[in-house]
Amino acid sequence: MTSSRKTSRSWSLQFATLATGILLAACAEQSRPSWLDPDGTPPPPVADDTQKIEVPPPPFSDDIFPCTDCHDPDLPVNTKRRKLKLAHQDIVLHHDEQHRWCLDCHSVSNRDKLHLANGTLVDFTESYRLCGQCHGDKYRDWRAGVHGRRSGYWNGHKTYLLCVNCHNSHSPAFKPLEPKPMPKPPEPTK
Amino acid sequence: MTTTGVSRRDFLCVVAGCAAASACSNITHTAWFRKRFAELDADAKAKIVADLERDYSRQYGKDVKVGTTEPMPGVEFGYALDISRCIGCRRCVYGCVEENNQSRDPQIQWIRVLEMDKDYGIDFAHSTPYYDTDKVPREGHFYLPVACQHCENPPCVKTCPVSATWQEPDGIVVIDYDWCIGCRCCMSACPYGARHFNLAPPNVPADEMNPKTHYLGNRPRMKGVVEKCTFCIQRVREGRYPKCVEVCPVGARKFGNLRDPKSEVRYILEHERVFVLKAELNTRPRFFYFYS
Numbered sequence: 001m002t003s004s005r006k007t008s009r010s011w012s013l014q015f016a017t018l019a020t021g022i023l024l025a026a027c028a029e030q031s032r033p034s035w036l037d038p039d040g041t042p043p044p045p046v047a048d049d050t051q052k053i054e055v056p057p058p059p060f061s062d063d064i065f066p067c068t069d070c071h072d073p074d075l076p077v078n079t080k081r082r083k084l085k086l087a088h089q090d091i092v093l094h095h096d097e098q099h100r101w102c103l104d105c106h107s108v109s110n111r112d113k114l115h116l117a118n119g120t121l122v123d124f125t126e127s128y129r130l131c132g133q134c135h136g137d138k139y140r141d142w143r144a145g146v147h148g149r150r151s152g153y154w155n156g157h158k159t160y161l162l163c164v165n166c167h168n169s170h171s172p173a174f175k176p177l178e179p180k181p182m183p184k185p186p187e188p189t190k
Numbered sequence: 191m192t193t194t195g196v197s198r199r200d201f202l203c204v205v206a207g208c209a210a211a212s213a214c215s216n217i218t219h220t221a222w223f224r225k226r227f228a229e230l231d232a233d234a235k236a237k238i239v240a241d242l243e244r245d246y247s248r249q250y251g252k253d254v255k256v257g258t259t260e261p262m263p264g265v266e267f268g269y270a271l272d273i274s275r276c277i278g279c280r281r282c283v284y285g286c287v288e289e290n291n292q293s294r295d296p297q298i299q300w301i302r303v304l305e306m307d308k309d310y311g312i313d314f315a316h317s318t319p320y321y322d323t324d325k326v327p328r329e330g331h332f333y334l335p336v337a338c339q340h341c342e343n344p345p346c347v348k349t350c351p352v353s354a355t356w357q358e359p360d361g362i363v364v365i366d367y368d369w370c371i372g373c374r375c376c377m378s379a380c381p382y383g384a385r386h387f388n389l390a391p392p393n394v395p396a397d398e399m400n401p402k403t404h405y406l407g408n409r410p411r412m413k414g415v416v417e418k419c420t421f422c423i424q425r426v427r428e429g430r431y432p433k434c435v436e437v438c439p440v441g442a443r444k445f446g447n448l449r450d451p452k453s454e455v456r457y458i459l460e461h462e463r464v465f466v467l468k469a470e471l472n473t474r475p476r477f478f479y480f481y482s
Contacts, residue, residue, distance in 0.1 A: 145454035146272075146462070146482060149441030153429040154453070155265075166441070174440065176325035180280035184297050185320050 055162045058124045071111040094171040131163045227366045254401040259427040261360035268448035268455040270478045275442035278326040278333030285437035290408040293392030300419040301337045338384040338419035339475035346376035364406035372414040385418045
């Protein structure tokens with residue numbers, strides 16, 4: 001008598017466990033988003049690093065480019081780190097200024113170009129490669145379309161912005177903006 | 191008795207119909223005696239659209255187009271917003287107002303940017319849309335823009351007594367303003383405060399009115415109907431990004447096709463720390479927030 005009761009209890013316990021399991025599985029199935037393809041391929045890695053990206057022209061100040069207009073390529077370059085007195089005094093470096101200065105990014109051999117840490121020269125239109133050397137995570141996200149604004153077509157041609165279209169390369173922290181007016185609060189009830 | 195062959199009942203029906211049609215100069219026969227939008231065939235839609243375009247063009251003094259672009263097959267829209275980037279500048283709010291012909295006064299804004307206290311985290315009880323400062327972001331605060339979440343399980347759609355709001359195959363929750371009876375059940379059902387009601391006739395200056403419209407989206411609304419974000423249906427069904435994505439100065443807003451594994455939103459869902467608002471309500475939003 002006792003053993004049969006025990007058996008029936010264990011049966012009901014098993015049944016309850018099974019039922020709960022099925023119920024949970026059903027709930028999980030139901031809450032699974034419809035767009036998530038069960039056997040879909042994982043998203044592809046970020047676009048090939050060597051692939052060029054279409055970007056707008058760099059935001060140069062008026063009449064500043066090409067640099068060789070003033071920097072005569074035939075003249076020797078003073079590579080000594082110093083405070084500039086003859087030109088570019090308006091540039092205040094707030095970009096790891098303890099460790100960096102002009103020629104860490106601007107090329108000595110070709111004044112119209114930038115250079116990477118390994119010496120490769122890059123155009124100003126590809127400055128994202130230079131920024132990406134230190135800010136690798138942002139560079140990756142930017143290539144994937146996560147960091148920075150894109151405009152155009154979600155299913156087609158997209159326009160990116162260069163890092164320097166939003167961040168001043170000499171002082172890259174995003175500056176605070178004046179907000180648009182706040183919404184009208186509801187009138188108090190009388 | 192009937193010498194003319196017209197019964198009293200038929201005669202009164204015709205008289206009443208004519209009276210109703212002439213009383214509403216802007217609203218035509220096609221708008222009154224029609225089927226639900228989903229049941230309309232192409233000819234009926236074309237007639238309704240032609241009437242609307244004529245009326246709107248006359249009202250705003252410019253060539254207004256009303257589109258009925260269908261959803262694209264294999265597309266389900268999703269949105270992702272990076273709250274570690276958003277600075278609360280409200281550019282999206284005003285971009286949306288201009289793109290989608292929202293009433294200026296009385297004021298209707300589909301996007302509401304909430305300022306939250308970093309000490310409390312995401313807590314609606316300690317948030318306000320009425321922050322007024324010279325510069326944003328303010329120290330110790332972060333910002334959470336909220337509009338329609340285009341839920342997969344939308345409570346607003348369930349509650350509409352006349353099926354004037356529904357979910358399209360591409361996931362956009364739309365409203366047929368001509369079918370809405372203004373009962374506002376959907377507004378009370380929406381846990382995100384995303385729906386807005388035209389208590390008075392909306393007012394959009396003619397020179398600022400966006401003439402490129404969609405029947406289920408940014409065409410001019412009338413008094414007594416509910417409206418809300420449509421992911422810029424007039425833009426996204428043609429492949430373009432929503433307006434708010436393109437005006438955001440910090441690039442916090444991301445948009446794309448959830449069913450395309452290569453899309454930006456899918457990348458974010460697979461790689462970033464993503465959450466949805468009020469997940470416990472099982473509304474299953476297609477609007478995701480993330481920290482980058």
